[in-house]
Amino acid sequence: MAKIEFQMITRRRIPVDLIETFDLQTNRDYSMKILTRVDQPWRVEDLNIDFPLEVIPQRLFYSTGTRYGLCLARNELLSYAEADYILVLDDFIIISPWTVEMVMSHLQPDFVVRGFKVRAAKKWLGRQQYDAFFSQSNLMRLGHNLWDTTPRRRKRKPAKIMPEHFTTAYDLIPMGLLKKVNGWDMKYDGGWGLDDYDLGNRLKYAGAWFSRIGKIICFLLNHDSHTVERDDKSLGIKGCHIYNKKTGKKMNFQYLDHDTRQKYYQSQLKNQATRAPIGLKEVSDLLK
Numbered sequence: 137m138a139k140i141e142f143q144m145i146t147r148r149r150i151p152v153d154l155i156e157t158f159d160l161q162t163n164r165d166y167s168m169k170i171l172t173r174v175d176q177p178w179r180v181e182d183l184n185i186d187f188p189l190e191v192i193p194q195r196l197f198y199s200t201g202t203r204y205g206l207c208l209a210r211n212e213l214l215s216y217a218e219a220d221y222i223l224v225l226d227d228f229i230i231i232s233p234w235t236v237e238m239v240m241s242h243l244q245p246d247f248v249v250r251g252f253k254v255r256a257a258k259k260w261l262g263r264q265q266y267d268a269f270f271s272q273s274n275l276m277r278l279g280h281n282l283w284d285t286t287p288r289r290r291k292r293k294p295a296k297i298m299p300e301h302f303t304t305a306y307d308l309i310p311m312g313l314l315k316k317v318n319g320w321d322m323k324y325d326g327g328w329g330l331d332d333y334d335l336g337n338r339l340k341y342a343g344a345w346f347s348r349i350g351k352i353i354c355f356l357l358n359h360d361s362h363t364v365e366r367d368d369k370s371l372g373i374k375g376c377h378i379y380n381k382k383t384g385k386k387m388n389f390q391y392l393d394h395d396t397r398q399k400y401y402q403s404q405l406k407n408q409a410t411r412a413p414i415g416l417k418e419v420s421d422l423l424k
Contacts, residue, residue, distance in 0.1 A: 138243050140236060140308070141219035142168040145194075145209040146227035152178050154357075157230050159185040163237040166223075171213040192216060195382045196422060198325065198391070207320035207331050208378065211419040214319050223308045230355040231306070238352050239308050248339060249308040250348045306354045309339070316342050319416030323400060326391040330401045342410040380422055387422050389414060 142158065150170075155178070158168060167188040170176075180189050196212050198205055214222065221243060225231070239249050317338040324331040340346070376390040392400055 137165070138221060139219035140166040140221045140223060140239070140243075141217055142166060142223045142225055143171075143210075143213050143217070144168070144225040144227055145171045145206070145213055147173045148227055149174060149177050150227055152183065154230065155189075156184050159187055160233045161187075161236045162234050163240055165240070166236050167219065169213060169216060171209055171216075173209075190216075195380055196378055196419065197381060198389075199377050199379055199386075200391075205325050207322040207325050207415075208419065211319045211322065211416045212423065214314060214416055215420040215423055217311055220311055221308055222311055222314065223306075225306060228357040229306055230357065232353045232355075235352050238349055242347070242349065243310075244345075245310050245312050246343055246345055247310065248313070248344050248346045249352070250306070250346060310344075313339055313342060313344055315416065317410055317415075318412040319419070321404075321412035322389070322414050322419075323392045323412075324397055327394040327397050330397055334401055334404060337405055337408075338410050338412070341408045378422060385422055387418065389418075 164187065167190075169190045169192060171192050171194050173194045176191060180191060183189070192213070194209060194212065196208055198208065210224075221239075223235075223239075242249060317335070320331055321334055321338075324334065336346075377386045377388050379386045
């Protein structure tokens with residue numbers, strides 16, 4: 137049977153209540169891995185959960201000390217994957233309790249499943265608010281059709297993926313496809329954005345189909361958009377390489393600055409590139 141793994145990267149201290157909401161899935165056939173840059177205020181063995189959870193300290197860093205570095209972190213966590221399908225999560229997202237149950241009936245090796253994102257201004261408060269938000273009456277009030285569970289797979293070639301159609305904050309992606317495109321392109325790590333649009337385009341050119349399932353919904357919590365890390369001494373000295381904090385191993389690499397990232401994105405789009413030049417494979421080698 138195919139396996140699903142939740143993957144979350146974080147630079148924040150995640151509240152216990154948020155982690156424990158992932159234990160409320162109606163289908164229990166999943167596991168979770170969290171890659172964290174900071175020590176969490178809880179231990180896995182003290183959480184009230186019944187699903188396998190592994191918390192992994194981040195090992196790879198840029199010597200330049202970028203305050204972004206999302207692609208590097210995503211690829212590092214992807215290197216530890218042990219499942220056929222990866223549910224990519226941001227650390228400010230709570231998912232509907234029927235998510236795993238719904239995607240289980242639609243798993244295909246070339247199928248990328250997207251959920252519907254619901255933005256909210258309130259912070260997470262606890263189990264009672266979770267139940268209230270995901271109640272049928274509230275979701276109907278918000279305009280979500282709970283009975284629309286059929287993937288919209290087109291017979292013709294999928295249309296061009298636009299930014300509003302693909303952001304890797306709540307997506308189920310086959311691991312085989314992620315390996316085929318070499319994960320996230322780390323050249324985007326010198327700024328904010330474009331990395332998820334780029335991945336969406338490369339997945340499309342690699343043969344992926346994209347679908348929304350109406351009953352899969354996520355709740356975006358109020359959060360700080362950017363985490364300041366300028367005083368983090370663990371980021372190393374000024375330079376142009378990636379280093380393994382545990383082994384000291386290094387790899388020469390320079391991400392693009394803000395002004396050149398857009399030109400690079402357009403060139404990748406024009407060439408219909410499928411594989412990231414520096415991505416999952418190179419990160420996996422650096423972790424060895």
